[in-house]
Amino acid sequence: MTTLLPAEAATQPSGGRMRMLPVGDNGLLVELPDGAAVEALYAELLRRTGRSATPPSDGHDGGLHAVPAVREIVPAARTILLTGLDRPASFAAELATWRIPPRGPSTRRVVELPIRYDGPDLAAVAARWGVTEREVAREHAATEFRVAFCGFAPGFGYLTGLPEHRHVPRREVPRTSVPSGSVGLAGPYTGVYPRSSPGGWQVIGTTDAALWDPAREPAALLTPGTTVRFVPEGGR
Amino acid sequence: MTGARLTVVRAGALTTPQDLGRPGHAHLGVPAAGALDPPAHRAANRLVGNPPDAATLETTVTGCALRADREVVVAVTGAPCPVRVDGRPAAWGEPVRLPAGAVLEAGPATHGVRSYVAFAGGVAVPRVLGSRSADLLSGLGPAPLRDGDVLPLGEPSRAAARPERVPLPGPPEELVLPLLPGPRADWFAPAALRVLATGDYRVSSASNRIGLRTEGPALPRAREGELPSEGMALGALQVPPHGRPILFLADHPTTGGYPVIGVVPESSLPPAAQAVPGTPVRFVPLGGP
Numbered sequence: 001m002t003t004l005l006p007a008e009a010a011t012q013p014s015g016g017r018m019r020m021l022p023v024g025d026n027g028l029l030v031e032l033p034d035g036a037a038v039e040a041l042y043a044e045l046l047r048r049t050g051r052s053a054t055p056p057s058d059g060h061d062g063g064l065h066a067v068p069a070v071r072e073i074v075p076a077a078r079t080i081l082l083t084g085l086d087r088p089a090s091f092a093a094e095l096a097t098w099r100i101p102p103r104g105p106s107t108r109r110v111v112e113l114p115i116r117y118d119g120p121d122l123a124a125v126a127a128r129w130g131v132t133e134r135e136v137a138r139e140h141a142a143t144e145f146r147v148a149f150c151g152f153a154p155g156f157g158y159l160t161g162l163p164e165h166r167h168v169p170r171r172e173v174p175r176t177s178v179p180s181g182s183v184g185l186a187g188p189y190t191g192v193y194p195r196s197s198p199g200g201w202q203v204i205g206t207t208d209a210a211l212w213d214p215a216r217e218p219a220a221l222l223t224p225g226t227t228v229r230f231v232p233e234g235g236r
Numbered sequence: 237m238t239g240a241r242l243t244v245v246r247a248g249a250l251t252t253p254q255d256l257g258r259p260g261h262a263h264l265g266v267p268a269a270g271a272l273d274p275p276a277h278r279a280a281n282r283l284v285g286n287p288p289d290a291a292t293l294e295t296t297v298t299g300c301a302l303r304a305d306r307e308v309v310v311a312v313t314g315a316p317c318p319v320r321v322d323g324r325p326a327a328w329g330e331p332v333r334l335p336a337g338a339v340l341e342a343g344p345a346t347h348g349v350r351s352y353v354a355f356a357g358g359v360a361v362p363r364v365l366g367s368r369s370a371d372l373l374s375g376l377g378p379a380p381l382r383d384g385d386v387l388p389l390g391e392p393s394r395a396a397a398r399p400e401r402v403p404l405p406g407p408p409e410e411l412v413l414p415l416l417p418g419p420r421a422d423w424f425a426p427a428a429l430r431v432l433a434t435g436d437y438r439v440s441s442a443s444n445r446i447g448l449r450t451e452g453p454a455l456p457r458a459r460e461g462e463l464p465s466e467g468m469a470l471g472a473l474q475v476p477p478h479g480r481p482i483l484f485l486a487d488h489p490t491t492g493g494y495p496v497i498g499v500v501p502e503s504s505l506p507p508a509a510q511a512v513p514g515t516p517v518r519f520v521p522l523g524g525p
Binding site: 021022023024025026027029071072073074075076077078079080081083084149150151152153154155156158195214218219220223224 | 259260261262263264265266364365374375376416417418419420464465466467468469470471472489490491496499500501502
């Protein structure tokens, strides 16, 4: 069993605190100060539920008893949703005592996505950044991204990594159809449309990578925590 | 017995294979899907001797008709409807023997929305991520049935069909939805829960497997704007900018940016699968947990 002292409970590596919000009779929404804290807690939850190959961080006793049966663990921008808990309130109390190591360096697999910087919004993004289209491509391809979380559609990852001054808003008028493989920007995120769908992200390029293949294990090429690099085709 | 098949004679408005869904993949953006009225789905399977996770066919309002190429035991539950075998009346909510080559007709629902048609052995469409359910949000799993489709049938289990009558609740005259406040109840004005509890809400015709939409008074917000995307639970009552709540059902998106004022416990969701457009909805806010 976890026997951490209360004194340790107040120490979150990000310097922030968790806020626990009730979700129905079996869920818990954990609100965290930032995306890095989300990734750190998500990694710890995976370790303690045995969903990760890495052993639990606190070493003793495996820590596995600390997590009851859970149906879903859904990381997002600032939160992690847990569902299927028998006693969410007591798990929330337990969770508050965890000592969570900071998000480590990217130890998980690296995915390289081939890209052509040929998107219809490339010029608009270049104008916003105040650089040439060529420079947008160079900078984007030089960025190491991480999958912060997934959602919107199976296989869609929200990739962080662009610095704040490169964040762009969504298009004012969303497109009714964005082709499969489109690489877009919105807010702090880069994302790739796994299939054709409506969307409002600023599309800067195209990839031929199969983001989602139910016959593959895992079906999603991009899973939370994965490191992603975009590699221009033809070496530009 | 292997290789038996069903031919879709009449697909109906929307008929989909459904089992208990594919929970556990929400972190990849995959909805759980699965039968919208699980008790009716389970009852249909019990009646034909199937395990609960065998796939049934979930109809929508207008029913469906199918022909099997071998004799098979079938059962229809959920929304009550006339059942016919080659045009002759047969029992609803009981095991029925469908001879080889005969047509099973699940007629239009007399009340309620979704009937469940189980075949001994189950509908054996390929599993995707462990489930045979059609997911209408993301398009995973089998496509909705079309006239002329041919579906594989599984091998019937050795277990005998269970012919005892199962108590099946009828579709609701009024949809009563208990509601546990949170996680974002604080995004709404203090009056919002009272508006929700006392307002004249009805089921909107825009409802589907993703969500039950409502018509009624808008819920006043205390905060404007959107949240950063966060995980959405089954039964979440999400409130878009127009203020009229949407109850998230099996095919709901796994994340969303509109605030959730409360969550309806899963045990209270099956009647939502059977509430026809126009049905009065009564929200009953419960004390916080």
